Amino acid sequence: MPFLISALHLIHFLQKNNKELAEMSYLKANAVLPKNLIKEIQKYVQGETIYIPKPENAHRKWGTRSGARKTLDERNQSIKDSFKSGKTISQLAEEYYLSIETIKKIIYKK
Known part of the structure; x- marks a missing residue:
């Protein structure tokens, strides 16, 4: 072998x-x-x-070569920070052009 x-x-x-x-x-x-x-x-x-x-x-994780993974991670962290600062899920969904369910997944992901 x-x-x-x-x-x-x-x-x-x-x-x-x-x-x-x-x-x-x-x-x-x-x-x-x-x-x-x-x-x-x-x-x-x-x-x-x-x-x-x-x-x-x-194997590399999706988006690591192109930088897309880093961009999404930064966006998701910004969403979490905004939520902790008092923005509502609805406001974040509108601001980031994402569904309410997607915002919830980002916020509540461990």
């Missing part, structure tokens, strides 16, 4: 560091994997497109 994990790291490295490969919708196994690993994979699947997921620790 350590060999398989290192092959996955190789693919990740190639995708991050080679624009041409990163822009492709798939990678050819012969271009990035050792022959003995390809033979091992062929015991399970041949001639098919397979998805190899990222390791769990490589």
Whole structure:
């Protein structure tokens, strides 16, 4: 198994560091994997497109790369602060163009 994990790291490295490969919708196994690993994979699947997921620790939360997550977190904190300062849920819904239920979810989220 350590060999398989290192092959996955190789693919990740190639995708991050080679624009041409990163822009492709798939990678050819012969271009990035050792022959003995390809033979091992062929015991399970041949001639098919397979998805190899990222390791769990490589996943990013939604919006972290684009900055959208940070923007929403800041907006939500502003909503919570305004509510603590006395604004009503209805006022906040109108001000932020959100439904009353969405404002409640933001305010009462732990």
